[in-house]
Amino acid sequence: MASAVLTNPGLMRTLVAYQDGFTEALRDIFFHAMYSTRVDSYGQYLYPGLPPQAAETLFLSSEAYDLRFPAHVVIVQHDLLRLEQIFRCRPYLFTTDALRCALVAGAIPIVKYLLQFDLPPGNSKERLLDLAIPHGNVLLLQQLAATGCPRGSARGVAAAAAHGNIDVVQHLHAQAHDCSLAMDAAAAHGHIELVHFLYSNDVYGSAALDNAAMHGYADVVRYLLREGYDNTSAAWTVAANDGHLDVLKLLHAHHAPHCSAAALDYAAAEGHEHVVRFLHTERDEGATTDAIDGASGNGHASIVRFLLAHRAEGWTHEALDDAAAGGHVAILRLLLERPTPAPTVRTVEKAAEHGHASALTLLLDAGVAASDRAVRLAATHGHVVCLLELWAHRRRPWSVDVWGAALRHPTALQFLAEHAPECVDLDALAAMAALPLVSARLLRNLVPGAVAVNPRQCDVDVVALFPPHTWSSVTMREAIAAGNLPLVRYLHERCHDWCCPADDSLLVAAACNNSIDVVAFLCTHCPSAQATEAVWLQAARSGSLAVVRWLHEHSCHGATAAVMDVAAEAGALDVVRFLHRHREEGCTERAMRSAIASGEWRVVQFLCHYGELGVPAERRLQGLREAMTTSCEDGNSAGATVKDILPMLPEIAVRLQELELWSQ
Template identity: 40%
Template sequence: LAMDFVVADVDKFRSRGVDGAMDLLLSLPNRPGNVLPAGPKDTRESTIELMKSYMGRLNMNISPLSIVHIAGTKGKGSTSAFTESILRAHGAKTGMFTSPHLIHVCERFRINGKPISEEMFLTHFWAIWDGLYATKDQVKNEPPMAGFFRFFTLLAFRVFLAAGVDVAILEVGLGGRLDATNVVEKPVVCGVTMLDLDHTRVLGETLDLIAREKAGIFKRGVPAFTITQPKIAADMLVQCAIEHENPLFVIPSLQEFNVDVTKLGLHGDYQQVNAALAIVLATQWLHRKKPLALPLNYRELVTPTIMQGLTSAFWPGRAQTIADPKSSTMYYIDGAHTPMSMQCCSDWYRQNCASNTIAHRVLIFNCHHERDIVRIFQPLFDISFDHVIFTPSRSCRPSIVKIPSVKEALVKAGVRIEGLAATAFDMNNCPPNGDKLYWQYNCAKIWKILCQVYGRVAPKVTICNSVEDSIALIRTTAPMTPSAPLKVLTMRSLLQKVFTYQNGLYFDLIDLFRFTNDVVKIDKNGDYCWPGTTVSLSSTKKLYLPLLEYDFRFPVHYTIVDGDLIKLQRIAQCHPEYFTKDALYCALANNAIQIANYLLELNLQPGLVTTTLLDLAIPCRDYNLLKRLVKMGYGCGANSTINLAAELGDLYSVQFLFFHGYDASQAIDKAAGSGHLNIIEFLHRMNVRGVGPGAIDCAAMNGHASIVAYLLTYGYTNSTTAWNLAANDGYLEVIKLLHEFDAPHCTSNAMDFAATEGHLNVVQFLHTFRTEGATVDAIDGAAGNGHLEIVNFLIEHRLEGWSHCAMDDAAFNGHAHIIIYFLQHYNACDIKVSQRAINSAASNGHNEILQLLLQAQLPEIDSNIDAVCGAAQNGHLEVVKILYEFRNSAWNSSVWFAALQYPSIMQFLFENAPECIDWQLEFGGKEIPYASAVVLQNLANRMESTIELDEYYPGYEMFTIHTSQACYLELVQFFPTYPWDSKTMRSAVLQGKLSCVQYLHEHLHDQCCPHDDSLLIAAVGLDDDNKIFSYLFTNCKACEVTSDVWRAAARHKNLPLIQLLHENNCKGASSKTIDQAAIVGALDIIKFLQLNRYEGCTSVAMYDAFYNFQWRVVRHFCIYGQPGVSTKNTISSINSAIQNLFEEGLSINPITSMTLFPLIKKLEESTKKSYIS
């Protein structure tokens, strides 16, 4: 019986999100014992025992859950939906667990009617998986890992416990007595919906046996309710109620409740019994503390709030009607899978298709091969279908049951096959057993045979590979005139791919919108992080979202950046309010011309961007778009647009804008600077001239000689900028033109700039043809930048000379050849140099220059203390040696302190310059000599620390010292006998010095580590990846985790620390932890605490989040509620915050109000009260 449990490469499943989790769960061994009614240890008979074992291994206690337990064959899901909606209308925080899911596995687990997020699903999934895997060695004769449905039941319990729901509605998966949900020992109330023959292989072949299995959820003393059942089933339910010692009541039809059935949220006559049962189950739960007097007066039960719940109930895929927007086709969707439910489905479809104008009736069909296919088919023969399509759907439930052949299915249903020809059981191109379409081919053949048996005309029968192919086939044959529509009856899986429109979104948009605003943020690289993906956007890919971390428009703008016009159009159909004029900025900034034209057709709301839109349109070079924008009034009066067009050389745009009244006087300057002569010529023909010297200056500084010549010809003037910048960048042709036209404003700066930047040809031209000359800055600049040829030319041909800056700057920049030139050509007494040359060469490590200058024995320089300190402080040992060789006096302790970070220099000083070390440093306690105190202060200052001196004793010249921020490891080690205290450790933590913290803990623990939470709180806010906190938390027993530590982690948005404290079961967490996270907008911490802990929060959380403009947190609370806080109190908190904000004169911008208030309205709808005007 031992089952090897080895799952390889679990990490590869983790990395694939929900799909990976599902694949991993489905990869578990599918043993016959999991579904057979008898067998050893791991069979269905041991389900409850196994569930208790799993819950024990997970330390899971479900007793806090208040449960409504619902079993039955048909209507379990609808009854659960009705019940949940009613209880939610009464303000209860609801959890609901149902199966199977329709589109996404998260639908099985709902909080307040909404499927949980993928993030929440994965958090709880892996918590259960890891918990069971970690304890797998504790069991021997049972499966160590829970199977598919058992696993999901455990997951549901964990989700509901973490969310702190008021009520949990559990739908039985299979049967009841041996269902995993029946581990619940004391529900508030039980319900049994319509019973029918289904899963007979497991539950029994007769209705009474099935009823006994369903009644297995009855518990002693717990009231149970059911609807009118077939007599054999009703008798068994009564018998089981007697055995379980629980009261059982049969609910009458909905007419007895005085309910308008036309207002039910779920359609179909058969939903009336489900609604009636839901009313009683919900009412019983609402009066759980004071049970209702039985029997009930049903007409008095239905209050307006209950009616609201019945009306707003929604359960997709049950008697749902959806129109295909791409054809005149109406789809009727239902999940019928038993003979009785198929009869209801058939009746519903025929009632809605009574019109004689219907062109075609089409059936798209699939059901599991374990069902009695022949009996399910029978109600459908009352409808004259023109076309029947069989297609597979994606079933998540594995099956070990063999797919029956055509003969086996017919014989099982009692259909006489003796009169049928043998060829009736053959089918052309029928795939072998094991092919994915094998069951569909069998269904098609059974349908055709039954048509013969019942004397029906066989319709056209088609087998498709998928639902998508079925839809594509129908669309190619659907009539285009609404007067003769196509009406299609199909199974629920059609919704999964084509017509999902839950929460107002098309299916292909769900991933784009799912929790976008909960997770969109800017990472350290400036990229947008969103649904597990980093969206890298270059400077030309801008979203134009001023509200970076909270903006509902992100999906719109992201789709624009992605260039997907089709998806953008679908978003507009769902959420037109998300489209503002900022979207136009986004489209133009990303050169999305087609999208921009589409956006101009929409009624865009005002945005927040205020820059000129046309400035973004010009680089797109789409003139039709430009004309359209100007015509619509975008950018009127903004002359920056024509200037930009001129700068980019866009002549057509310049002409268009000019003729539409834009001022082009500055456009000439832009065109000149960019070298676009054709634009200047056009503007001249239009009698437009530049203003001031800007045109020639811009052309000259960029080297456009032809434009300079043109402008000078037309009488434009210039400023000194033209000469200076042309010379600075070496544009000799421009210099010649300016000289030829006798352009004014040339100064000595021209030659100074040319010499400094190394343009010898310009220097020579200015020297030969101009008289402005130069200054000492010419040689100084050329020498500082190492231009020896220019230095030599200026010295030989000009008389301005140079200053000490020439050699000082050459020494600073390491130009040894300049130093050699001056030393070779001039005597020591004629050389101009300052001490800065020595000091800078020493600090920068220029050994050769330093040696040249010191060997020259120049009178202005020597090997002083500042030079050696600079060399020592920067670690230049060879320079220190050179300076030591040329020193003319003893060094002092400042050299020693400068070298503290470089042991090699300290060793050299110790061996060669012992006078640097103050040998009087002796510490025998807190009292030290004055000289030693000064040395210690100097040492601390060098190390960016502080030593505070106090308690001066005049008679003894003694000081008592204590440390404030002297916490560097070198300092502590340098004075190991000094009595460091807890202030030293705290300072070390605050400055993020892990090595010092480790040293103090390991060597001075008793005197430096206080027995409180101060060190952990100090470490929470450090930007060191929590290294110091982790070290102290792991190694320092004196550190205590208190509620202040939890709150500090929340205040600093430190989710890893919150997770660390949670994983180690640290005490101190409270409702104030989430309150603190709400103030600073730490949504990731709030979500983690809600998922994994039970402390909840207070109503202050919503108030502080709203008051501090933490909109992401507000949105989260609006959608998912506040754990431990009623909806009414949540809204009241918002109301108070808004009032206080307005009293203080603050306001909410339009984008925030546009996106935030609809969320608040959802809260108001749940209480049917208007709190916010």
């Protein structure tokens, strides 16, 4: 009888029509979405063949994998055909977030397709019209409005104005949208035609003139001044800061108020000499010491020379300090020609810190004293030429603090060892983690005998310089954490008795770091390294399928049902799938409960579909009910909400029904 049904084409089509599945064309995308896609710590979805996709632009959850991902990934691929197929097979994956995703991706044909359906609300609060406005498509806006979408915000209308989409702005204005920010945005981006339209329709804005002046749009400034717009000091100051001389001339010609000394200060600091000369000649607001200070710090020697010759505001120590920090020797010479204010030790420190040896030499030759801090700063940044200048002008021996400051720079250490041996501190060098090779050689040469070295080294060349007993299991774990197989091999072969404890700690560290080469080497060559349950658990917890597979293929001991439980809790679906297919330990009810509590819906889906190996039916039923109830009532701890669970309900409902029938 069964064969007669299965071989009858008509009956077979009827049976298949009620199956919950998808077409062959969608198999790859659902497979990769299920088993290959990752959500990293930055909330980016990593999908094979695509650059990382931010959860915000996909309009999906960033805390854990969102089951709507297959639908949204074809949206960003602009694949309308596959989207239609997914919609027919999995309509519950689509919410208004799919529309938002399509609008941001610019997939307008997909937007028009989705507008045919009454989609349930998604999680995002972004207004659909705001997302549609940048496309400049009035017909699209009309279609969205016809579906009952809320009005666009003032921010959305301002975005259209900023892009100069006059047709869109005219449409939104005609539909009585909030255009209060549109004039300011249009003026800031120089859209004069749009400014005319808005002004003629009584849309004014509060900062239009300032915005146009700040961005250098002289035609907009001219129009707004003619229409009686007011400005603030920002119009003068920012126009001067950005060198918009034509705008400044317009403001000056129209007697625009609120100019201040800050205009000349900013122009000088940014190097706009033509603006400095105009303000000096045509305006009487003057300047402050900030003018020379700013020009000196930014290296504008011609402006400094002009201000020194034509203005009397002077400068402060900041001019000298910032010129030294920037290595502006010509400006330092100009300022040193004046008696006050004189340079200080801080000026020397700035030159030493930034490695400007020429500026440092100029200051030291001028008789400016160098502090101990200047020496430490040069050493900290490895400026050996500056150290040489400071050493040539030193007035007393240097302290061991200089040696400590130079620890990261072997060439500086070498210089100190040769020229200032009084500051050498071998204990500080020996305590360094990640000791540079040159520093290690220096240490070995300075102390030919035994020396205590920080065991946290991860360079096989450094390790090889010292006797085997120098190193310990700390060194081995450091090598494992870095995945440094050559160093692991060296320590095993040359320093085994000191570096390889007879327990599972090394393999646990390797499993934690997903270092499959290190795991394979230790298991194969190091008798002290023991595979235990802790190793399996760590590999599962870290989602290290390669390590789990290696342990399985080499019959390593220690696997228990807890391994799949831990993998489920961590959302390591590929590990769960591998264990389900290749191991017999199964799992406990904790696997489903933890996966639901953690919002790992792909794992939940897998366990619903393939079952929880090793868990009796009645316990599966009870555990699934309890976990779902807990998540629906209080999902804050793991981000599991009713909306997250909705796409799962069809499969979970089927699973509950199967379990109830089985338990009966």
